[in-house]
Amino acid sequence: MQVRAAQRGKEPALATIQQVADLARVSTATVSRALAGKPSVSAATRERVEEAARSLGYVASATASSLASGRTRNIGMVMPYLGSWFYAAVLKGAHRALADGGYDLTLYHLEDTTRHAERRQRLFDEFLRRKRVDAFIAVSLELSDAELERIALLGKPIVGLGGPIPGVTTLSLDDAGVATLATEHLLSLGHREIAHLGGDEAFEQDFHVPAKRRAAYEQALRAAGVEPDPRLIKNADFTIQGGYQATLQMLGAPQRPTALFAASDEMAIGAILAARDLGLRVPEDLSVVGIDGHELGEFFGLTTVDQFPVVQGRMAAETLLEELSPDAPGDHVNRDLPYELVVRKSTAVPSGRPRE
Amino acid sequence: MQVRAAQRGKEPALATIQQVADLARVSTATVSRALAGKPSVSAATRERVEEAARSLGYVASATASSLASGRTRNIGMVMPYLGSWFYAAVLKGAHRALADGGYDLTLYHLEDTTRHAERRQRLFDEFLRRKRVDAFIAVSLELSDAELERIALLGKPIVGLGGPIPGVTTLSLDDAGVATLATEHLLSLGHREIAHLGGDEAFEQDFHVPAKRRAAYEQALRAAGVEPDPRLIKNADFTIQGGYQATLQMLGAPQRPTALFAASDEMAIGAILAARDLGLRVPEDLSVVGIDGHELGEFFGLTTVDQFPVVQGRMAAETLLEELSPDAPGDHVNRDLPYELVVRKSTAVPSGRPRE
DNA sequence: GCACCGCCTGCAAACGCTTACATTGGTGTC
DNA sequence: GACACCAATGTAAGCGTTTGCAGGCGGTGC
Incomplete structure (x- = not known):
């Protein structure tokens, strides 16, 4: 001493x-x-x-206070990704809400490296038990049973963002609803040949988001009397680049769609750029709708289903703070995250080709 | 208890x-x-x-250990921005290096809101003195004398990233060197009418980065015997949108440049898109070079001066850990950050217009 | 055979707070 | 005027580590 x-x-x-x-x-x-x-x-x-x-x-002194009271006024935020604007936005929203509540935020980034498993192990073996934080926010993190058990043992509140985690308060996006909304928007404009750029499960393993979106898309089509055409469905890696390539292939084929629904804004932007490079006009020759609410959406005039990432972060933080408050109900409420169709210039009534 | x-x-x-x-x-x-x-x-x-x-x-228990030892094994990372890919990358790099060193990272985001001043005040009045962290990394944060004094009083190591801070270990980018490299690249290809898309000081107040880059650009031109043309210099807000607009104006004017050097990759991408929309080919009609090493650079074939943000974060963390080690030299070393010209497809020898 | 020396280990005092419980007056009630 | 009660404060016991200092013990040198 x-x-x-x-x-x-x-x-x-x-x-x-x-x-x-x-x-x-x-x-x-x-x-x-x-x-x-x-x-x-x-x-x-x-x-x-x-x-x-x-x-x-x-x-x-935070440390002395924590030791004496058992409360750290610090929240751990566990994120498997960090590089993309989306997660940065979630982080931002969560940080702001926590700061307003008088809490600090300690970040734990679980990256996709060769040492991923090792780090993840360490997260659960050490970080979580070190008593540095009062509770956790887990973003897009699917937990194994063993991990869930460890968390339950800790007895610390945890809020999951992005998909249902059994026994844990979760905020999730209604993926089916989002995809339905996007698809119905295109249908309501009169489109019938609607392509889908789905996400590759390999790039978003958790919670089977791509599958849910695709299923809802197909169902919305069928509900409108349109039989989904497998040739109009492609998967990509959620990036502009991936969307660009996939769209290039898709539009090169004989039966060209009049509209395209991409499972992320970045793929949608890739699609717009691909269409342009092929000499097609958006939206006259091809309507495009994405999902996310990307910051570039405005620039590209992209119609999208915004999922308000900053709000997601904020909601996660607020939900957690509620659970931490002494008069918390104690039961786990699973809320739905908001989403909203933002119509811009990339979607319109189909034209330019003979209607049958 | x-x-x-x-x-x-x-x-x-x-x-x-x-x-x-x-x-x-x-x-x-x-x-x-x-x-x-x-x-x-x-x-x-x-x-x-x-x-x-x-x-x-x-x-x-981290808290008990901290109280007894006086060391928290936790680092505070203060960032004025968070939304952009660049800062997310810096954060990522720093986090990884800290985690490898056995340190946690607590984030403090100083956002540009109406409550900015209040939060900033609170940062210095409370967060820093709460003894939750052993040291700080300050990213792109210009500190007032009063703030510097407060930090000195704390006696905690601090590493600044992004610009010289008096009395503090700083890692900074040689802005003049970067701009010179980019400009000389264009000159060496034979360009003489080289435009510059600078940053608006209003959007990057700290350290006068835009001014330094612009000055170096002008100096490089003069060194090559080219007198800078004020009509070929425009400022924008560092975004794709801003670069797009500024370029649209610039290329609409009578004396069109054959090349453009943008102070950020995002403005450079905006420039490429603007050129395309005007029916100009890149690089045949317009060469474009940016700065940053943006993730989209590859997709757009953008030639750029990469400044390796992830490495910047890592270097900041490593420098800080060195200073925290017991056998630290004690003096403040100011290191330069690495940068490198990455030539892709957006720059080429000028052509398509009569050479005089 | 003795003094010394190191290596390990234990003792106990911090570290700087929070909070249960005790204490002290002052008020109100009948 | 005695009693109960309440509000405001103090006392002191932790919270779970780290670490200076002391002590025990076996070996070494002479």
Whole structure:
């Protein structure tokens, strides 16, 4: 103890609660209570304590406070991806909401590397048990039974974002609803040859999002009396590049669709660029609709089903904070995430080709 | 104390060091030393302790450990932006390096909102003094003298990324070098009418990056005997949209440049799209070079000066960890960040128009 | 045979808070 | 005027580690 101060020779020894107590001529207990906003402190005393704290520049040590109270006021955010705008937006939304609630956010990024399994193991073996955080937000993370059990053992609240996790509060997007909305938008414009650019399961293993979207797309078509054409369905890797390539192939084939529904905005943008490169006009020759609410959507005039990633992050944080509040109901509510069709210039009534 | 356990009725009471000590039949001191890898523990004892810890699933409490040792093994990362791919990449790089070093990362996002000043104030008044972290990484954050003083008072290491901060270890990009490299690339291809899409200072206030790049661009031109033409210089907001608009105007004017150097890849991509929309071919009618190493650069065949954001994050983290190591030199080394010209398909020898 | 020296280990004191429980006056009631 | 009660504060016991210091013990040198 006191060693670092000696070693380093500096450490200006930030004020402790004792010093504040001395200055305000009360006990440390009262200082703690006053600064925590507890009701059982007289107005006069509180004022005196606050003044003392201010003049000393006192801020309670998070570590000492955590150790004593058992609460860290820190939330762990576990994300398997980070590079994309989408996850950055989710992070942003969650961070803001947590900061507003007086919580810090510690990030744990589970990346797709060769050491993925090792890191993931370490996450569950160490990070989660280290008591550095009060609770977790797990984004797009499908958990194994063993992992779920470990979490249950910890007894710490956890909110999942992106897909139902058994026994855990989850916020999820109604993938079928989203895909139906997009498909019906195209149908309502009069399109019948509607292609689908789905996601490759290999790139979004969790929760089978691509499959759900594809199924809803097919069902919406059938409901409108259109039999899905397997030749109009392609999978890509969720990127602009992938959408571009897939669309190039699709539009090169003899039976060209008049509309295309992509499972992500990035693929949709790729599709728009591919169409342009083939000399096709969007939306006259090809209507395109995506999913996500990508920041570039506006620039490309892309019609999309926005899923408000920033809001997702915020909702996850708010839900978690509710669960952490003392009067929490205790049961796990699974909320649905909002989504909304944003119509821009990439979709229109089919034209340019003879209608049969 | 013990309250939460009672209140909530759960909390499986994770194993404490005492339990490990009992099981291994040693004192808690020895357990601590054995698990920390201290040399003064016999091999036999160490083995016994490790076995006990393993069987109990013991992981030391971060808060207790921090309080006792004064070290948190947690780093604060302060970022003014978060939404863009660039900062997400920096974050990713830093996180990985910190995780490898056994450190956690707590994020502090200083966003551009109306409450910006308030949050920033709070950052310096509370977050930094709360002792939740051992040190900081400040990304693209220009600090006021008052803030610098506060940091100095804390005595905690800090590494800045993105611009020289007086008295602080900083990693910065040689903006002049980058702009010179890009400009000279175009000059070496034979271009003489080279436009510049600079950044608007309003959108990147810190460190005057746009001004430095522009100055270096002009100097490179002069060095090659070309007088910079003010009509060929425009500012935009670093986005695709902004680059698109500015380029549209620029190429609509009578004296059209044969090449364009944009201060960011996103503006460069906007420029490429604008050129296409005007019926110009890239690179035949217009060569375009950007700066950054954007993930979309490959797709658009964009020649760029890559500044490796992931590496920047990693370097910042590694530099900080070095400073935290006990045998740190103590002086502040300011390193330069790497950059590299990546030639793709958007630049070529000028052609298509009569050379004079 | 003795003094010393190292190597391991244990003891116990922090670390800086929070909070259960005790204490102290002051008010209100009958 | 005695009693009960309540509000405000103090006392002190933790919270779960780390680490300075001391001590035991076996070996070594002379």
